[in-house]
Structure formats: C-alpha cells, structure tokens
Amino acid sequence: MDVLKLINTGVNNLPTLPTVFSKLSEAIDDPNTNTEKIAKIISSDQSSAFKILKVANSPFFGFRGRIDTVSQAIFHLGFNEVRNIIFALSIINFFSKDKILAKFRPIDFWAHSIGVGIATRLLGSVCGVTDLEPYFLAGIFHDIGKLLFFEFAQHDYLKVLDLAEERKILIKDAEIEVLGIDHADAGKMLAERWKMPQNIQDTIRFHHAGIIDKETNILVASVHLGDILARALSLGFPGDNLIPQVNEKIWDTLKLPEGFIKLIKKDLQNDFGQMLRIMLMD
Amino acid sequence: MVKLIKVDALRDGMEIALPVKNKLGQVLLGRDIRLDQKYIKILKTWGIEYVSIKAGFEDGSEKLFNEKQTEEAKLKLGKRFYWEPRNSFERELYEIALQNILETELVPIKGGG
Numbered sequence: 157m158d159v160l161k162l163i164n165t166g167v168n169n170l171p172t173l174p175t176v177f178s179k180l181s182e183a184i185d186d187p188n189t190n191t192e193k194i195a196k197i198i199s200s201d202q203s204s205a206f207k208i209l210k211v212a213n214s215p216f217f218g219f220r221g222r223i224d225t226v227s228q229a230i231f232h233l234g235f236n237e238v239r240n241i242i243f244a245l246s247i248i249n250f251f252s253k254d255k256i257l258a259k260f261r262p263i264d265f266w267a268h269s270i271g272v273g274i275a276t277r278l279l280g281s282v283c284g285v286t287d288l289e290p291y292f293l294a295g296i297f298h299d300i301g302k303l304l305f306f307e308f309a310q311h312d313y314l315k316v317l318d319l320a321e322e323r324k325i326l327i328k329d330a331e332i333e334v335l336g337i338d339h340a341d342a343g344k345m346l347a348e349r350w351k352m353p354q355n356i357q358d359t360i361r362f363h364h365a366g367i368i369d370k371e372t373n374i375l376v377a378s379v380h381l382g383d384i385l386a387r388a389l390s391l392g393f394p395g396d397n398l399i400p401q402v403n404e405k406i407w408d409t410l411k412l413p414e415g416f417i418k419l420i421k422k423d424l425q426n427d428f429g430q431m432l433r434i435m436l437m438d
Numbered sequence: 439m440v441k442l443i444k445v446d447a448l449r450d451g452m453e454i455a456l457p458v459k460n461k462l463g464q465v466l467l468g469r470d471i472r473l474d475q476k477y478i479k480i481l482k483t484w485g486i487e488y489v490s491i492k493a494g495f496e497d498g499s500e501k502l503f504n505e506k507q508t509e510e511a512k513l514k515l516g517k518r519f520y521w522e523p524r525n526s527f528e529r530e531l532y533e534i535a536l537q538n539i540l541e542t543e544l545v546p547i548k549g550g551g
Contacts, residue, residue: 263487324517384531385531385534388519388531388534388535388538389534389535389538390538390542397518398518398520399518399519399531399535400521401521402527402528402531404524404525407525407527412527414526414527415530416527416530417527417530417531417534418530418533418534421534421537421538429443429490432488433488437488
C-alpha cells in the first residue's frame with residue numbers, strides 16, 4: 157500500500173477527540189452557555205483543570221500567578237483560548253510519545269511545535285492583531301502531519317529522516333521525494349477529519365509558503381516566520397536542523413518594527429522553557 | 439532569570455536554578471549546584487532531558503566568546519543558514535541564530551553569572 161493510502165486509511169480510522177474537548181466545544185458553541193457551565197466541564201477532568209491554571213498563570217499569557225480558579229482562567233483568557241489550550245493538550249496526549257524514529261523523538265517534535273506557537277502569538281500581538289486566540293494553537297499544530305507519518309508510515313519516515321540528514325535538505329522536501337506527499341498535505345487531511353477551524357487548516361497547509369495562493373494572511377505569515385524563528389533558536393527539533401529562507405512577501409504583511417527579532421530572542425527562550433515544562437513535563 | 443536547556447547542551451560551570459528530580463520525585467541535584475562533568479553524567483544516567491539553569495550564566499555571553507569561537511559558530515551556522523540575508527530583519531535572524539549557537543554549543547572562555 158502506498159503512503160498516501162496508508163495515511164488516508166489511518167486518518168479515517170482515528171478515533172474522535174477526547175470527551176472533555178468534545179463536551180467543551182459543544183458547550184462553547186451553545187449560545188446559552190456561560191462561564192460556570194464551561195468551568196464545570198473543565199473541572200470534571202482534573203488534569204485539564206490543573207494545566208489550564210498553570211498555562212493561565214504563565215508569564216506568556218501575562219497573568220503571572222493571579223488566577224486561582226478555572227472560572228477566572230476563562231474570564232481572562234476567553235472561552236476560545238481555553239478551548240484551544242485544552243485542544244492542544246488533548247492532541248499532545250492523544251499521540252504516543254514512545255515512537256522514536258532515529259534521532260527524531262515526539263517530545264522534540266512537540267517542543268518545536270510549542271516554540272512555534274509561542275513565536276506565532278508574539279508576532280500576532282506585535283502586528284496589532286486583536287483576536288489572538290487562534291495564534292498559539294495554529295503554531296502548535298502547524299506540523300501535525302508529521303505525527304501521521306510517525307503513526308502510520310514509520311518505516312518510510314525513517315528513510316525521509318535519513319535522506320534529510322544525508323543530503324542536508326528540509327524534511328518537507330525529503331518527504332516529497334520519499335513519500336510523494338509532505339506533512340502539510342498530510343496534516344490537512346487530519347485537520348479536515350477532526351473539523352479544525354478553517355484558519356488552522358490554512359496554516360497547516362500553507363505554513364511553508366507563508367501565503368495562501370498569493371494572498372497575504374497575517375496568521376499564516378506569523379506561523380511561517382514563527383517556524384523559522386523556532387528553528388533559529390533551536391527550540392525543539394522539527395526533523396532537520398536547517399533554517400529556511402523567509403518568504404520575502406511576509407515582511408510587508410507583518411510590518412515588524414526594526415530590531416524586533418533581536419529584541420524578542422530572550423523572551424522567546426524564557427517563555428519556551430516555561431511552556432515546555434507546563435505542557436509536556438509537569 | 440531561569441532557562442530550560444537540554445542536558446546535551448549543559449556545560450561545566452552552569453548553575454542549577456531549580457532542583458532536578460527523577461521520575462520518582464527524588465532530588466538528584468539541588469538548586470545552586472555548579473555543574474561539572476560528574477554531575478552531567480549523573481543527569482544523563484538518569485535519563486533527564488531538560489534542566490533549569492541560571493540564565494545569568496549566559497546573559498553576558500556576547501562578551502565571553504572570543505573571535506575564534508565566533509568563527510567556529512559561524513561555520514556551524516553556515517551549514518544550517520544556507521541563504522544570504524536580504525534585509526535587516528533577515529540579518530537579525532542570522533544574528534540570533536549565531537548567538538544561540540555560541541550560548542548553547544560552545545564553552546565560554548570564562549564563566550559568568
């Protein structure tokens with residue numbers, strides 16, 4: 157069976173998302189919902205409640221140590237950001253962390269993804285985006301397609317990793333050469349299966365280009381640059397250690413202030429260390 | 439300031455910022471311990487992946503590396519950053535990547551922090 161079929165079958169056989177997330181999504185989409193209702197659902201899963209409080213109290217979200225209850229976390233972060241964080245945590249726990257392929261470990265994959273999430277949100281905030289809710293999640297999920305290769309095409313993915321290492325090429329190019337499909341297209345299949353929001357689907361599919369079919373988009377551009385920033389600072393490992401060239405068009409889209417990239421280096425590294433502990437280790 | 443770094447990137451002289459525990463919750467290394475190869479070996483033996491170190495160790499790192507080390511870092515980065523920066527943002531990107539290699543992969547000529 158070729159890899160595309162393997163991935164297709166695998167995606168179609170994947171179970172639905174964990175109960176707490178599904179219940180939460182239903183409740184948030186309910187026009188009659190309220191904070192109390194949402195807090196009750198989150199609190200029914202102790203691990204989710206514990207992590208939400210930790211995330212909400214991290215300096216990255218700007219409420220250092222002032223949030224004591226799930227209701228307060230919802231109030232400060234908003235329904236959708238809370239849902240996004242629980243979604244991210246559900247997916248991190250959903251996939252096995254034991255399938256180590258050569259030097260590529262799932263924990264390094266997630267560390268890189270979290271690094272991109274942090275950088276993406278930071279870029280969005282500097283660009284003056286008012287609705288920052290999808291930014292962290294879009295960064296975390298941008299490479300989700302790689303997990304499908306980990307899960308359903310391990311043998312072939314080892315060849316991809318070897319090729320990327322041997323020829324010093326980007327993993328996406330090695331994927332195309334060996335598998336005939338890259339993680340952006342594989343990820344899109346998963347995003348559709350799990351009915352992720354359209355903007356998250358777009359970032360998964362277009363993060364390498366930084367634009368959507370010649371159209372500029374701040375979220376996609378932020379994930380594109382966030383990925384490259386995370387690579388430049390070695391935040392996690394995405395499967396190859398290259399720092400690809402930025403699509404020049406995104407500089408016009410993001411209109412960053414001069415000196416910004418040097419300025420955020422320490423913040424990115426510090427936020428990364430803290431979020432890594434909260435999301436992957438604690 | 440505390441920074442989480444991989445055990446593979448630990449160097450002699452770095453100071454532990456938060457106690458390092460094993461999976462059973464036992465403390466392997468306490469706060470303020472200045473690392474040497476013996477300690478680093480203990481961490482690797484226990485399969486510890488990340489350790490919080492005092493970032494102050496690195497804060498003055500630009501001054502702690504000599505020209506030879508900077509050249510070494512540039513050589514390393516050249517294998518990863520394979521394109522020519524076209525504007526000031528891309529030059530900044532190059533600079534932070536270079537600084538990161540100096541901070542995490544090379545031994546400073548003298549310890550700080």
